[in-house]
Amino acid sequence: MTAPAGPILEVRGAVKAFDGLLAVAGASFDVERGSITALIGPNGAGKTTMFDLLSGFGRPDAGTIRLAGRDIAGMAPYRIANLGLVRTxxxxxxxxxxxxxxxxxxxxxxxxxxxxxxxxxxxxxSRAAxxxxxxxxxGLLATFGLAAKAGDYAGALSGGQRKLLEIARALMTGPSIVLLDEPMAGVNPTLGRDILDHIAALRSARGTTFLFVEHDMDVVMTRADKVIVMAQGRVIATGTPAGIRADPAVVEAYLGTPHAVAP
Amino acid sequence: MSVDFWINVGVLAGIYGIFTLGLQLNAGFIGLLNFGQAGFMAIGAYAVGLLVVDFGWSLWLALLAGILLAVIGGLFVGISSLRLRSDHFAIATIAFAEIVRYVLQNAEFSGGNQGVLGYDEEWRTLSDWALAKLALIGLGDYTQLPLFIAVWLAFLVLLAVLIVLQGTPWGRVLRGIREDEDATAALGKNVFAYKLQSLAIAAALAAVAGFFVALNVTFLYPSVFDPTFTFFGYAMLVLGGFASYGGVVLGGILFWTLLEGTRLFDTALSAGQQASLRFIIVGFFLLLLSRLRPQGLLGNRAEMRVRP
Amino acid sequence: MAGSNEAGKADALQPHGAGTLRLSRPVLLLLVIVVLFAALVALYGFDATAQATVNGLVAGGYLGLGAIGLSLILGILKLVNFAHGDLLVAGAYFTILFGWLGLPLVVAMLFAMIATAALAVLTEKVVWQPLRQAGAGTLQLFLSAIGLALVLRFGIQFFAGSQVRTLGADIVSSITIGPIHLGTLQAVALVTGLVVMAVVGLALRFTGIGKEMRAFADNRALAEVSGINTRRIIDVTWAASGFLAALAGILYAVAIGSFNPNFGVTLLLSLFAATVLGGIGNAYGALIGGLVIGLSQEWSTLLLNARWKPAVGFALLILMLLLMPQGIFGKARRRS
Structure with a gap:
């Protein structure tokens, strides 16, 4: 199966307001097929709301969202998941x-x-399936180092292990694109590196696309092919990590926030 | 005398066991707070009574129709109310059960408080045949024994079916929804469809229970289906344990033994006070168990964490 | 616990706003009531309609006062208090008890309200506070509320019996104003109900504790960070809830004349309807909601047999839940 051309995810003019406050204010961006793309921005930039819109947990007030060319804006989460977009x-x-x-x-x-x-x-x-x-x-549990835990209650896992399980579970659906909301948060650095290695390996092996929200700029700069920067509900810059770092608009958006762009 | 008494306790435990299987499927396995189960039971029972008496249907055909009507009721409640928050859904289901009871009490077609009488001839025939057979092994004197056998046969068969279903991938989706419906939806499961199925099956189980109630009381009147009986079902659930079908059997036996057993004691209380006391006991059960052992006596703590 | 906290925070971040919709719904409601009244007058004549309206206001008084506590408790503690109807019953039966002990009727009523307030606070201390501390879930709270309701209702029935009783006041005399006939007691219930509703409304608006209660019901997370004494608010809310529930129960007993221990559970769904109609946690809304339900039920007797009266309350409850779960005065909230 050859992958069709064009971006896997196309967002155009997405708007979402809560009680009159715009959380997402006309955001537009593309996610390239088979890429590892980072979505960054200061707190309150609308990243998690954007994830909700992409995965069907919120209906955009305006704008279109296309997954592999198909409009999914406002579609129920389970239908979007069945079209190959899975989130954590x-x-x-x-x-x-x-x-x-x-x-x-x-x-x-x-x-x-x-x-x-x-x-x-x-x-x-049913039994065969x-x-x-x-x-x-x-296989996936072995990849994520959880094989020994298969019979345990998920509630008995440590925080880092839960994170791994959630990602492994998302991959279990055989997705074409995975949305990861802060995959590194609350995970020790060694485990975090492992997660990122798995992601890179899966992208190479299966061509899976990854879009992730992350605050650690080192991770973003070294691991992402492409970076999308949001601030105040809009996309203010997109490009390669190196290009983003040099963008004055990005530096300005981050001024005065704890997540300064790493030098 | 005493044997008849305990056979009757067994009949009640079995009937409300079937009824509570539905509540277990809803509250225990998918996390749906269905408080309208008595309404579905009333639909099933009255459909049987009215179709036989007013339309001359066969009792068995009427049973199928009653189940079907209760399922339609379940779909109606589900499609209209499942999108509500869980506590609002619970209130809506109670209101539904009250409306059903109210209509039965006041409408012309249901005979109001006079009730419905004379639908159980076919059952009597079958029961007499069974009693004749039972007489061969010396049990012919226990007139309620055929009903006891029929109820428990149905209870155990339905129990087995539900246990098997719960072990399938279908049952796994239900548990996933109970644990976290958003996460389950994010994995591609149609949460609404599963909740609707769960509610419809619970309604069908209530209708079967209603059928047996009709056979047990021999004439139908609205207060047999007071929404309070749904609370009895939940008391059985708390006693036996959440997320365990076996717990329904234990809960049913324990609950009805304790409740009816109070009749065996001679007290200085009036009949009215004794009746009140039985309800007070049920109330204390609910209060104490949901405080001390929310997962129930047999329930699995890890499986059925009680969460907001 | 964590989930609701988070939702609260999310709400706290959003400004109150979208004013156009909030203003127009009450106006719309008023309009509907006026139009309905006119239509009923046209169909059934002024006399019959006016009589039904007065009856509706009597019912609206006890329903509105009864619904305040239900609404505040639901708003503040996220607790669907199924035992609330039985607090109304407790009010009526405490009055009988104190009357039997020899107190004059009005004093007995006052004592009954205080006793019921104490009972409500007691349920908080014995049942609800421990459950909250144990992190109880929705189902656990539901089952406990049902358990408590059974204990209260049948506890009263155990001591007082299930037979029909009266408060022992004069039920025969009546007042006639133009076309409207009204039992003296109903008139008293009507006036008391409306006056207390006004007093409660003013108290909620202008007293410090009233403001704190409303703020707390509206947004618990925000109220907590602004330094309100949580424990005290909860206790006062329970006391007020019990006090007003008892008053509502007494007004019901006075207006209807006779009752048995089941009247609370019969009224409960109407009280829920008033609560949902007014917007959960909104005390004014509950008062208005009570009036609307009372009027709807009494007006329905012009069209339908009176025995369908309670069904009108159930139907309104379901309709409100389905069409406008945030109530007439509630603001639309993001579904989490």
Whole structure:
């Protein structure tokens, strides 16, 4: 399968207001297929709201959002996920009362056993899909160093492990693009580097696109192919890490905030 | 005398066990606060009674129709109210159950407080046949025994079906939604559709329970379906344990034994006071258990963390 | 706990605004009421409509006063207090108890209100505060509220019996003003209800504790950071909630004449309807909501058999939840 040309994600003039306050005020940007793109900006720039709009957890008041050429603005989250865009959350949301393995299996796509009619009419297909899903879950858990934890309750994992599980779970859906909201937050640096290595490897192996929000400028500058900078609900700059660092508009947006652009 | 008494307790435990299986499916496995279960039960029971008496349907066909009508009721409540916040949804379901009871009490078609009578002839025939068979092994004197057997047979079959379903990928999606519906939606699951299915199945279970209530009370009147009975179901749930179908069996037996058992003691209290006392006991159960052991006696603490 | 806190913070960050919609809905409501009144007069004549309207105001008085506590508790503690209807019942039966002990009726009523306020605070100390500290979830709170409701209702029934009772006041005399006939007691209930509603409204608006309560119900997170004494507000809210619930129960008993311990649970859904209509946590809204529900129920008797009266309350509740869950006076909030 050859990847069609054009950006995987195209956002044009997205607007979202809460009680009259514009959280996203006409943002436009593209995310290139197979890229690792960072979304940065000072606190309150609208990054998380933008993630909500992209993943269907908020309906934009205006503007279009295209995923592989298809308009997804205002579509239900589950439909967007089934089109191949999967997100993680800023505060990790593992399903604490379920086992790590069940967290992974739940994410498997095309499981006929999740539908009552198919379950009753062809239980064999459900079992086959389950076996296949279990195999790929074992592989992903091994990649993320969670193989030994497969039988534990997800609620019993450490904070860093939950982060890993959430990312592994997102990948379990076989996505074409993954949105990671602060994947490094609350994770120790060694583990953080591992996560980033996995991301780079998966991009190479599967061509998966990654869009992530991150505050650590070192990570952004060394790991992203492309950077999108938001401030006050707008995209004020896009470009390569080197280009962004030199952009005066970006430096100005960051003045007076704790996240100064690293020299 | 005493055996008949305990057979009757068993009948009640079984009927409300079926009823509570639905609540377990909603509250325990998908996290839906359905407080309108008594309304679905009333729909099922009255459909049976009225279709047989007024339209001359066969009792068994009427049972199917009752289940279907309750499911339609469940879909109606779900489609209109599932998008509400969980506490608003709970209030909406209580209001639904009150409306059902109110309509039955006041409308012409349902016979009002006079109720519906004379729908259980086919059951009597079957029951007499069963009693004749039971007489062969010396159990022919217990007139409620056939109902007990029918109720528990249905209860155990439905229990088995639900346990099997819960172990499938379908059941896993329900648990995912209970844990975190946004995260589950973000993984591509249609949360609304699953909640709707869960509610519709619960309504069907309530209708089956309603059918057996109709057979047990022999004539239908609205206060049999007071929304308070939904609370009884939740008391059974708290007793037996959340997120455990086996817990429903234990909860049902414990609850009805404790509740009916109070009748066995001779006290100086009047009949009215004794009746009040039974409800006070239920109230204390709910208060104490939801405080001391919110996951229930058999419930799994790790699985059923009680969360905001 | 963490979730609701976060939502509170998110709300705190957003300015109050979008004023056009907030203003127009109450105006719209008033318009609807006027139009309905005119339509009813045209259809059923002035006399019948005026009588139903007065009856509706009587009902609106006890429903509005009863709904205030339900709404504040729901707004402040996020607690759906199913036992609230039984606080109304407690008010009526405490009055009977104190009357039986020999107190004059009016004094007995006052004592009953104080006793019910104490009972409400007691439930906070014994049931709700410990549950909150244990981090109870929605279901746990629901089940506890139901448990408490059963204990209160059947506790009262245990001691007082389930037979129909009266407060022992004169129920025969009546007043006639033009076309309107009104029992003296109903007139008293009407005037008391409206006066207390006004007093409560003024107290909420102008006293320090009233302002704090409203601020707290409106936005708990914001109120907490602004240094309000949380414990005190919660206790005062429970006391006020119990006091007004008892008054509502007494007004009901006075206006209707006879009652049994089940009247609270019968009224509960109407109280919820008033609460949702007025916007959860909004005390003025609850008062207005109560009046609207009272009027709707009494006006419905012009069109339908009177036995459908409570069903009108249920139907309004469901309609409000489905169409306008934030209520007439509530502001539209972001769904989290």
């Amino acid at each position: 959350f800023q505060l990790t949301r593992v399903l604490a009362g379920m086992s790590v393995m069940d967290n992974m299996l739940l994410a498997a796509r095309n499981q006929p056993g999740e539908h009552l009619a198919a379950l009753i009419l062809s239980p064999g297909r 389950e076996a296949a899903a279990r195999e790929s879950a074992i």
